[in-house]
Amino acid sequence: MYIAGRAEMQLLDQHTMREIGLPGVVLMENAGAAVIKEVMKDFPDKKTKIAVLAGSGNNGGDGFVIARRLYDFGYDVMLICCVEEEAIRGDARVHYNVYKNRRLPTEEVKDVQLENAEVIIDALLGTGLTGEVREPFYSLIKKINSANKYVYAVDIPSGVNSNNGEVLNTAVKADKTVTFVLPKKGFYLQQGPQYVGEVICTDISVPPHIVEELQLELPRLLDVKMADAALPKRPAHGHKGMFGHVLVIGGCRQYVGAPVYTAKAAFHTGAGLVTLAVPESIYPIVAPQSSECLFIPLQDKDGALSAADISQVVDFSAFQTVVLGPGLGRQTDGTSLIRHVLDELTDQTFVIDADGLYFAGHLLAELKTYKGNVIFTPHPGEMARLAGLSVKEVEENRLEVAKQFAGAHGIYLLLKGHRSIITTPSGEQWINPFGNDALGKGGSGDVLTGLIASFVSQGAEVKDALLAACYHHAHAAEQLGTKWSTYGVLPLDIIDYVRKTL
Ligand SMILES: NC(=O)C1=CN([C@@H]2O[C@H](COP(=O)(O)OP(=O)(O)OC[C@H]3O[C@@H](n4cnc5c(N)ncnc54)[C@H](OP(=O)(O)O)[C@@H]3O)[C@@H](O)[C@H]2O)[C@@H](O)CC1
Ligand SMILES: [K+]
Structure with a gap:
């Protein structure tokens, strides 16, 4: 399997959207569905209290899908939208609107009570992270890490650089990272391995052959x-x-x-x-x-x-x-x-x-x-x-x-x-x-x-x-x-x- 950084992920997503014509909101719906599939497998009891923390970018968009779908499956969900409504744009805004149109509840960042949750889903920052983690995410990540709950990272733990695994000031320590299309290079470089936990790579309908089609020279993961x-074969008569x-x-x-x-x-x-x-x-x-x-x-x-x-x-x-x-x-x-x-x-x-x-x-x-x-x-x-x-x-x-x-x-x-x-x-x-x-x-x-x-x-x-x-x-x-x-x-x-x- 190949592994990719931020630019390559953007190329793959863009190619799927522009050349193949599969809209970004569909990819986001698939991404959210992939995460909840994993959550439902690990926590089949519908009484499980789950906190979903969503940021303003597409990673946050995945979070809105995850919260909505978990509600529909009967879980006890708390969605914490961590940014002003106006900051949410593009595909993420579509899914934010869908969530609001369903009249599903959200909680204010200032009221975050992660102690009440059993599971935390981190949809704050994905491959779009640049520089040091800023507020309010910095404090939220500290809260996530000190809550001592089971943590899922959506696509990548917030704060980990997808290109090189660098953690500048803080990052979510995940138990499991549900990543989309390809594992990210940052999972295996610098501090990344200390944050990702178990990595589950999921399909969101981005065709894998695009890597070859676009002639992306990506490193591979040894499996x-x-x-x-690779092991040399030994003839019985050797x-x-x-x-x-x-x-x-x-x-x-x-x-x-x-x-x-x-x-x-x-x-x-x-x-x-x-x-x-x-x-x-x-x-x-x-x-x-x-x-x-x-x-x-x-x-x-x-x-x-x-x-x-x-x-x-x-x-x-x-x-x-x-x-x-x-x-x-x-x-x-x-x-x-x-x-x-x-x-x-x-x-x-x-x-x-x-x-x-x-x-x-x-x-x-x-x-x-x-x-x-x-x-x-x-x-x-x-x-x-x-x-x-x-x-x-x-x-x-x-x-x-x-x-x-x-x-x-x-x-x-x-x-x-x-x-x-x-x-x-x-x-x-x-x-x-x-x-x-x-x-x-x-x-x-x-x-x-x-x-x-x-x-x-x-x-x-x-x-x-x-x-x-x-x-x-x-x-x-x-x-x-x-x-x-x-x-x-x-x-x-x-x-x-x-x-x-x-
Ligand atoms: N269609 C697709 O492409 C699909 C993409 N998918 C998902 O999208 C993710 C990539 O999404 P993305 O590119 O929108 O970036 P994302 O990680 O959400 O971050 C951007 C936001 O973070 C902010 N921000 C940045 N740095 C910051 C910092 N240091 N400290 C604080 N804030 C910071 C930045 O704010 P700004 O700098 O603009 O003020 C902006 O608001 C990817 O990981 C996957 O989960 C899936 O849904 C599948 C389909
Ligand atoms: K994340």
Whole structure:
């Protein structure tokens, strides 16, 4: 499913109204009906007291439809029209008039008593929000949030910017957001995820094919179906040679676990063979932890990899995927190391992670001309360094920064963080809506890199490997977080869950 911002939503709505001829008031009626369908499913008892707060724009228009329809179904409704009558215009005014013509009651803003309601419906501000939330909405949002009731947001929680998830001064904290046509980008960016609650995307008769017709280049939301389709298939007659050989280069005296997590994640999710190339001084520690792997102990300077002998000791033609970076540390001459590896590679997929990314920034031109696929997996700090931006600038423009960087340097980019973003060199993007704080722990990223390498080695296209890896990694965290708690899930638990549920 695509996700859209304000301008794209306007294009879709306008196209439906002007080119197809379906009036805006019909779309609004459908939008209201979609919300009440959800409310009636969740609260079938007609005695439920429901407060609907409506603003002056089309989001408020949806609110008038919702209040009227809920009355007709017999609910105990309180409509609070939060603006002067004269401020309500266009399609919203039509539905306001319909409501008034039915002689249905409204309450004054100054009399708002949300304590009496069991359910609150927020139809104050939608995709038309600009700038900081102004009065009277600011105070109303504070009241909604402190009322401690079940809250539905209509289309988007009021106060959340639909383009980038920014919350400038306040926003409604929704339990459920019933959104129209497409989920909004802001649900998955910046503060947005903290406000939207469960997202239900509904049809209001805007035909979905308009996205293609208007050639809108929208990011997509990663879903289970996509992840299933992306997982490499395994022929029953397959042997280890068919499932690829992953090489993991990394580790140092300080980080002995990271390369092990990557290697185990790759091997335990289907790679035919995994080789670990680590500094020889940590080899005796690493080997017993990962006896399922093959090993190449590499020359070592003070516990960190030395670049000098890698071309002599490693036969790179044996590998389908080369991962460089987990646990590498910064004591090594990483730039020379990457250069030596690049000299040896022909068209293998090259995954650069963790401190590998610290050094890769010096070699972007060389990496761009490399024949095989290159994958970068930065967290926001690493992305900021690579792109020459601050972390704040990256976080405020995650989609744009990722697209620009991946396109400019011809790489596949997985920008990690809460709601990670996958970007191809040609600019296709997916947001992963799954995952939780169980992944906020050292080693999680190393596991994810191992999954990516595993799926590439088993024959998946790079973008599919990224989709499948991100989904399974995040899904495991959600499932284990529910089964145990998000406090105690370890990287090895994630590997174990994924390996049993692929
Ligand atoms: N036909 C369609 O297109 C359909 C659209 N649909 C619905 O319409 C929604 C988009 O509607 P929209 O474009 O009218 O904007 P909306 O979100 O109601 O806000 C505009 C109002 O808010 C005000 N305002 C703005 N910023 C503010 C602030 N910071 N603080 C305070 N006030 C602020 C602004 O005031 P102004 O700036 O003009 O003074 C204006 O009055 C969309 O989310 C969906 O729910 C559905 O019905 C399906 C069909
Ligand atoms: K809203």
